[in-house]
């Protein structure tokens with residue numbers, strides 16, 4: 001389901017452009033516009049849901065699907081030596097876009 005006010009839903013439907021690196025019927029991976037590492041990708045499920053705290057069983061299956069796909073996508077995009085996955089959940093973590101997304105960070109040695 002799409003949310004008309006959601007930035008990532010607009011990226012998914014193409015009304016806002018993005019640098020896509022992977023797409024299938026369930027998920028999209030694109031480059032973060034303000035990269036925090038040499039490689040910084042965002043993986044999103046095409047079905048809109050806000051965050052981990054709103055996730056139902058069907059959505060948790062989508063997160064699992066993305067986690068299974070991410071290793072190959074990351075390795076094909078400059079993260080063959082490793083990468084870090086981040087989900088910012090809520091305000092204290094700095095979540096700014098309320099469409100669940102997994103940050104993929106790599107392409108360099110990452111400080112903790």
Ligand code: 5GP
Pocket residue numbers: 007016018019030031032033034035042087088094095096097098
């Ligand atoms: P959050 O802070 O919610 O975990 O992550 C949102 C991410 O979306 C940020 O890293 C931010 O740089 C990225 N972002 C915000 N607006 C855009 C945009 O229009 N296009 C792309 N590709 N990334 C965006």
Ligand code: ZN
Pocket residue numbers: 002003006007008009010047048049098099
């Ligand atoms: Zn959305």
